[in-house]
Amino acid sequence: xNKTILCIGAGYVxxxxxxxxxxxxxxxxxxxxxxxxxxxxxxxxxxxxxxEPGLKEVVERARGRNLFFSTDVVAGIKEADIIFVxxxxxxxxxxxxxxxxxxxxxxxxxxxxxIEHAESDKIVIEKSTLPVRTAEAMxxxxxxxxxxxxxxxxxxxxxxxxxxxxxxxxxxxxxxIGAMEDASGQKALEAVADIYRNWxxxxxxxxxxxxSSELTKLVSNAMLAQRISxxxxxxxxxxxxxxxxxxxxxxxxxxxxxxxxxxQASIGFGGSCFKKDILNLVYLCEFHGLPEVAAYWEQVVxxxxxxxxxxxxxxxxxxxxxxxxxxxxxxxxxFKADTGDTRESPAIYVSKLxxxxxxxxxxxxxxxxxxxxxxxxxxxxxISYESDPYKAAEGAxxxxxxxxxxxxxxxxxxxxxxxxxKPAFIFDGRxxxxxxxxxxxxxxxYPLGQxxxxxx
Numbered sequence: 001x002n003k004t005i006l007c008i009g010a011g012y013v014x015x016x017x018x019x020x021x022x023x024x025x026x027x028x029x030x031x032x033x034x035x036x037x038x039x040x041x042x043x044x045x046x047x048x049x050x051x052e053p054g055l056k057e058v059v060e061r062a063r064g065r066n067l068f069f070s071t072d073v074v075a076g077i078k079e080a081d082i083i084f085v086x087x088x089x090x091x092x093x094x095x096x097x098x099x100x101x102x103x104x105x106x107x108x109x110x111x112x113x114x115i116e117h118a119e120s121d122k123i124v125i126e127k128s129t130l131p132v133r134t135a136e137a138m139x140x141x142x143x144x145x146x147x148x149x150x151x152x153x154x155x156x157x158x159x160x161x162x163x164x165x166x167x168x169x170x171x172x173x174x175x176x177i178g179a180m181e182d183a184s185g186q187k188a189l190e191a192v193a194d195i196y197r198n199w200x201x202x203x204x205x206x207x208x209x210x211x212s213s214e215l216t217k218l219v220s221n222a223m224l225a226q227r228i229s230x231x232x233x234x235x236x237x238x239x240x241x242x243x244x245x246x247x248x249x250x251x252x253x254x255x256x257x258x259x260x261x262x263x264q265a266s267i268g269f270g271g272s273c274f275k276k277d278i279l280n281l282v283y284l285c286e287f288h289g290l291p292e293v294a295a296y297w298e299q300v301v302x303x304x305x306x307x308x309x310x311x312x313x314x315x316x317x318x319x320x321x322x323x324x325x326x327x328x329x330x331x332x333x334x335f336k337a338d339t340g341d342t343r344e345s346p347a348i349y350v351s352k353l354x355x356x357x358x359x360x361x362x363x364x365x366x367x368x369x370x371x372x373x374x375x376x377x378x379x380x381x382x383i384s385y386e387s388d389p390y391k392a393a394e395g396a397x398x399x400x401x402x403x404x405x406x407x408x409x410x411x412x413x414x415x416x417x418x419x420x421x422k423p424a425f426i427f428d429g430r431x432x433x434x435x436x437x438x439x440x441x442x443x444x445x446y447p448l449g450q451x452x453x454x455x456x
Contacts, residue, residue, distance in 0.1 A: 006080030014086035020277035152188035157217035163338030178213025235449030245449025268334030332403025
């Protein structure tokens with residue numbers, strides 16, 4: 001083995017990223033460590049702790065060959081030449097910047113663990129999403145060591161999307177590597193680039209200074225989320241004017257200056273990055289005395305919150321102004337299809353709002369039921385979790401489609417309709433279904449940004 005790579009953090013970013021690196025770089029030994037013993041045990045088993053199409057096959061090819069999982073963080077730090085830091089950086093809930101700034105306590109603890117246990121020079125790579133100039137702070141902490149060791153700091157943000165993470169890692173649109181501009185930093189940059197050169201074309205490896213790399217990650221997610229909030233705002237206008245959001249977004253997306261991606265109306269964006277990164281960007285703008293810029297980006301989050309509230313308000317008003325003691329089958333709880341991740345999922349907030357209206361919820365999702373139970377553990381109300389969508393719909397007054405799982409399209413809607421209370425409603429928060437087809441079966445259909453199909 002030429003080099004040993006350590007990744008601290010075995011979550012949604014660290015695990016898949018290291019698996020793909022190990023798969024493509026047989027000359028590197030790759031160790032993934034985490035203090036969560038249960039998570040590490042899952043990575044070593046046939047039931048991985050996260051669901052991603054293709055992930056299991058990649059892990060099985062490399063695991064035991066040059067990919068290893070462990071809870072021994074200290075040994076990993078001592079052995080590794082290159083350390084990826086992929087720890088959680090949630091939004092602060094306390095102190096200065098609460099609700100917007102990133103909480104860096106886990107990141108700083110990791111930096112101090114590296115200082116304490118390192119016995120040789122290291123390249124330390126920011127893989128977590130971090131505020132601009134965090135690398136400078138990490139560099140100061142690491143260089144404060146009393147062992148006369150040198151630590152080079154690299155920013156290498158991830159751009160994978162959950163549900164397509166393996167494809168995104170195997171065939172990335174770009175790999176961004178930011179480094180300090182001194183000789184040592186540039187040498188470290190090339191060492192990291194050498195890892196990716198094993199499978200990524202040179203023209204897709206983008207090299208920048210470390211500050212540009214950090215900011216690019218925040219702004220990329222903010223721009224994508226802005227598109228979602230923008231089209232969702234227009235979906236509300238479409239419903240008032242009898243325009244069709246599908247037609248509007250398709251025609252708009254044909255403009256090559258705009259393009260079609262992220263222009264699908266929905267109940268809103270979720271996931272671990274968009275909201276957190278936008279709020280982080282807002283905080284940075286406020287901190288640097290740019291209140292107008294901060295307010296502009298904060299509106300993207302506010303529009304997302306509005307779309308979730310509007311969806312629930314529509315359910316309540318269309319079901320005769322009350323959902324109290326009415327059963328609603330929630331189809332989908334993950335924040336998007338092809339993942340079990342529920343972090344910041346719109347389904348969490350829609351479900352909580354419905355429970356506040358005293359609705360009875362039956363939740364179905366192909367991958368996310370266990371996380372749904374955790375997300376709603378503190379909620380009062382009547383909630384059941386069903387692995388069978390037909391069981392979830394039995395006796396329900398309405399179906400609310402909250403995740404765009406393809407298998408929902410193929411359900412037997414005649415069977416669903418026959419088992420439900422009448423009149424039966426479908427609220428399609430993803431514009432996923434064949435609305436005319438389910439309307440003809442007997443459902444009252446309420447899409448987003450499109451004409452209502454009602455028998456009432």
